[in-house]
Amino acid sequence: MLKKISLLFMAVCCLHTSFSQDKKERKKIKAIRITKEPKIDGVLDDEAWKNAELATDFVIFRPENGQAVTEDYQTTVRIVYDDNAIFISAQMNDPNPSEIPKEFAVRDNFAIADFFLVTINPNDDGQNPFEFIVQSTGNQADAKVSNGNEDFNWSAVWDSAAKIDEKGWTVEIEIPYRALRFANRDIQEWGFNFHRRLELLNQQHTWTHIDNTVGRWTQYDGLITELANIKPPTRLNLYPYASAVTNVFQGQTDFDWNVGMDIKYGLSENFTLDATLVPDFSQVGFDDVVLNLGPFEQQFTEQRQFFTEGTELFNIANLFYSRRIGGPPIDQFDVYGNLSANEEVIDYPSKTTMINAIKVSGRTKKGLGIGFFNAITQKTEATIRDNQSGDIRKEVIDPFTNFNILVLDQQFNQNSTVSLINTNVTRNGSFRDANVTALDWHIETKDSRYNADGSVRMSNISDDPNNPNTGWTFDNSFGYNSGNWFWEVGYNFESKDFNPNDLGILFTNDQQTIYGNVGWRTVQPTKNFNRIWVNSYHNLNFQHFSGIYTGYFTGIGGSAQTRSRFSFGGNLNYGTEEKDFFEPRQGTTSGVFFLQPERINFNGWFETNSQKKFELSGNAYFTSFSNNPKEGFGYSIGLRHRFNNQFSLRYRLRSNNTNDDQGFVDQTANNIIFGFRDRKSYTNTISGKYSFSTNSSISLSFRHFWEAVSYNSFNNLNAEGGLDPNNSYVGDNVNFNSWNLDLNYIWQFAPGSQLIAFYRNSIFNFNNNANLNFFENLDNLFEQSQRHTISVRFVYFIDYNKLKNIF
Template sequence: MVTTTSNLYSQKKSVQAVKTSQPIVIDGKLDESIWQEALPASDFIMFEPDNGQREFNDRKTEVKILYSDNSIYIGAILYDNPNLINKEITQRDRFGVSDHFGVFINGFNDGQQDFRFFVSASGVQMDCLATENNEDFSWDAIWDSKVQITDYGWVVEMEIPFAALRFSKEDSQTWGLNILREIRRDRQKFTWSFIDRNIGNVINQAGVLTGIENIKPPTRLFFIPYTSGYVESSATNTISTAKVGMDIKYGINDSFTLDAILVPDFGQAAFDNVVLNLGPFEQQFNENRPFFTEGTDLFSKGDLLYSRRIGGPPSTYPATNEGEQVVEYPNTVNLLNAVKISGRTDDGLGIGFLNAITEKTTARVLNTQNNESRNVVVEPLSNYNILVFDQRFNKNSSVSFINTNVTRVGDFRDANVSAVIFDINTSGNKYNVSGDLKMSSIYDAENSNGFSGYFNVAKTFGKSRYGIATKYVSEQFDINDLGINFVTNYHNIYAYYNYRILNPTKRYNSFRVNTDYYIEIENTTGKLQEHWLKANINSTTLKNDYIGYNLLISPVQTFNFYESRVSGRVLAIPENVYANIFFSSNYNRKFALDIEPNIRIFKQENRINYNFFVSPRYRFNDRLTLIYSANYNRQNSDIGWVDFMNDDIILAERNRSTFTNSLTGKYAINDKMTLNLTSRHYFSFAENIKFHTLLEDGSFEENQNYTTDKDVNFNLWNFDLSYSWWFAPGSQITALYRNNAQDFTNDINKNYGSNVSNLFETNLNHVFSISLRYFIDYNKAKNWIKKA
């Protein structure tokens, strides 16, 4: 039954699930008689833009819930004019321009994490694990759904197996529940349980699902064998390879799951958006490998895990003798296997364990005098480990302990990092106190220990919100064996204030003003590393066009402690001002446009940076969409390190231009089958106009004796065309054609067309691959065997 009161806003809603023994066919019709026995969850309330507005009479929503021994069933009737329903077909986990229906389930009713299941009006599934600050759509559950467009709106029917959820062992279950409906044409979102935008916390404003009793989840054991084949062709040779492997998911108990990969294959992961990197730090890449993106919320606690370290470049480079040179150096280290265990107890204790092993890897060094070569170990057999304990309490707070460890066989560097993190909200979710303490230890020729600490206090409710935070990082703090951290040895203060509207005005659906102040001071010298004030406005018009403005002022000279590549030597950064405008038109229209110009002006002769980004998109119909993006960046009189000459640090004053063009598109054959295109051409050149010597105070003077050619011309091309078919729940066939090319030279060529021609003519590589993954549920496979 449904609990209703005259006050839909303060009363926590409750709906009761009805037990069914008759089979439910997932066809979007709700024609089984048992549906008539369940009372509907109704009286939805707008979440945005007009927070608190009751649903409209002609767009009412009614949701009924059943359950069996194995699954929970959701049946929803969404009233509307069927001719106005948006229903673009997209890839799985892509929302697109479509109406949506979603169910948010929290099996522990602890206000901390939801299992969210969405389906669009075109029948496309989306699912994620959601915490208060993150939605992880890389998590994919196995569930079934069907939609039907009717003459009174549309109907949704879902079956979510209990094996896809986590919940307590109680005989009588009480789950946190919220239900969402999005009417895309008006950009309106309604929820069953009212979510007050005055309050920063969303999940614990859910209602309650009762009535589920005496359920015994089946054994959660899933096998996902795969096979893949690759043909790679370049100007010099053609190579064919084949791989066979398996992913395993095992429910250790009702709450904990083991994930393992045997003989991993990441050959079809998305390509990296590599850039010409002239700075002192490595480029950070997104993680595109499914094992390291799916269900990793626990492991991301404390920002100590940068999973690209696992199977990334080797950690050392060969030392060479006179007359030797490195002729073969691997870009990556092979991952042998990986396993992760994660889950949460009835008392709210989350436990996560991840372990991965990479193989011994060598580089080849050639003696040019006698033509003899030797292999040098650049990465030994290595073990990567992360352990997390995360205790939730009061339905809105948590304390966590995290430890990461890297152990390399032999006399190679080992590392260990530990952290304690807390995030505490008051009972009304009006104020927040958060922080951490982290310790790092490095074990190599010179052992070192470091630490960092962070503390933040904030008001998190109402139209006006503010906070202040501070951080201290010691010089020896180092998490880079399994994490990523660029700057150390500083302390800072960060203060912020923002104001937002919670309901539409005469001009805006949403409007928010943010102001920020930041100061960062190097510990040893007391010099400023950063110092700025920022103001920005984010707004959405009544026509659902987005407009944003930003202004950042760095009012005093600061110092870069890393550009010189020499410890203790600094480069002075002059006062500067940055501004940008961003406009994004409503994607509901067939033609939409994103555009952003920005500029940064330095208090230094001729030094100015400007950037222009434009991205038109066109939706031809519900199946076909193309998006083009172009970005031009110009840096005039940019200053950066290029070389050493005797004891001098040589800086280049350079003009740099960067052009990035990309095209993405999809054609949906149906809601399970898509063709997908991703292409990118990146072209950047840096032309040195003067050379300077860095002085002790961070300034510089012209050096006319340095004449080495340090100009750079870099081109990169990537192209992916793929076909994807989800032919059964959890089972997929993917065919991919990929080509790529790269060209790096010291000869500047400013002709764009000539750069493209040279890139394609000299070193274009081609890859064709096909992969088959098949999902096997142990419970069904057991029945297959019995029948056989």
């Protein structure tokens, strides 16, 4: 079957030769070669800029798309180059230079500040540019773009400076060729565009006009011509690091240290090898853990840089959930369930340890993206003690494991792509292995008005007696997206045996859905609004295995922003009675289901002008259930205050309440037990930052999550999906707390090199004291042991080319 999918992929890829690129009239300027580099200080008085051609006549991108920019706010850009780098300068006129917003931000984050953005596309394919951004404070950001999606986890090492002057403000940028990927040709022509954000005017200007009614913004590049005799350098960057960590918990202090290296090596003009040797993830942020009473695992955001940077190819078809690598052990044979009468587990590691990982990725001039990923985790064992004899034994809960991904992604027509992806997990010994293959496509008409989105996926699980062997999914939709209107209609199914969860994540299988949505939006601002957006969706659901109708869901929603930048929105949703085959935890083919009640839900939100020193945001929801005592309601409120351009704090309170919630509790010999329960949860978060300079800052992240669950009664699930009283079952209430406070100091003492000092205070509590009020719960929480973590990490950037020149 894999062979058939591969042949289909190659056949579809061949279609790209039948499309001819639309050679519309494009803005062009000629790049000038220089012999002396400009000094990157934000002052445009260098000899290098004097003979450079001008890129000017900017137009408004948003909100008034296509209007000309007045001379008072016009931008002028120059481009020069030499053997090592391309240099860009910009003079941005502003009649009120002293009023230009300039709030500081950490790298790759945006604050209340103007910015200048450069997109560079050496392959000029309309789909995969690099972005380099300088804010009016001098803060940097950069991203790699794929099909219009910006990945700010990608980072390069480059130089820039910004300065306010009497005309407005200026920028100088130096981008070394090692930060880009381009072919080795005598004469180069690169796609370019320049963006300028004016925060006070709420405008964004671009050098070449981007028509927001059709296509992607990456398809509207201008052209920089006559880049002559530049050679792709040896792209070898080394990031050696050293770290030290101290943990204090329950009176015991542990110390650990680590040294290792990250490597980026250009295998060819367009392909790069990334490797992490002896990885260190001691300073990643905390997970937003919640009390999970549902049938599915909680999904966490990836925060390890190696797994967030440059992974756009590996995320195609949603088969890669990187938290599987170094995550909880698989424990295929259930150590706790196979203990003898006298045994107990005295040590059960919560995570596996990654030994190393590599990824190779790139894209050819003809648009073929190729990606290969591989990671290895070491054997993980639980320690078991026989309390009668005192004997200690080890039991493997996760074997030595290899994870790999192979991706082929062919782009064409500046708007379409077809991809083949395979993921494989191979475990040592008799543990299960897994393989998943997918063919994924997004195809648009040449004018980008109509599109088809879809995929077909196959999973195969071997050496696992508890799971069937092979499963399938199929999804395809047809849509329209142009001007004011957009719509989509489609069908998808997942068979009962489809299981990508060894390296991916899927919550529900054995279902099929006929779905559609239609929406309308403004493409130009109105008298009172910058933008308006409305949308309606419809989902008709069935079980795939049996074809049983399970429910219908529909809703309508919208959002808007006024000319004074007050944003608001809301939606109204309706769901019929739903046959839920997952909540009873019996497997979808058992025929056992819980009949979720008919419901109607409303929620709304607002956000004040973020440019003001004080910003207020909030939302609220209410859900009513027909012929059922259950009801849900909640709200959140957020406050943000900028004390000055260097210091700001943000606070958010989120409250959720559900009365008479109904859900699975337990299973006895004869009954599946459900409970009627009242649930209340509160989440308090505080975040703040203080910037000493563009290269030095301290940040705060705090989160306290509390949920209390009080059971009112217990019931038996009956054959019709309803609940019958059970007066004999006794269960416990739940009180759950997760507390984390992080302080993080970052000093970039040289380009690409950092010193990071990190402190974390964490507390966890789980008991049955569900009837405490908020302050009583805090008192109870602080009676628990606190964990204190202190870490220092030193990273130094080494460019092989500069190192070679030194020696």
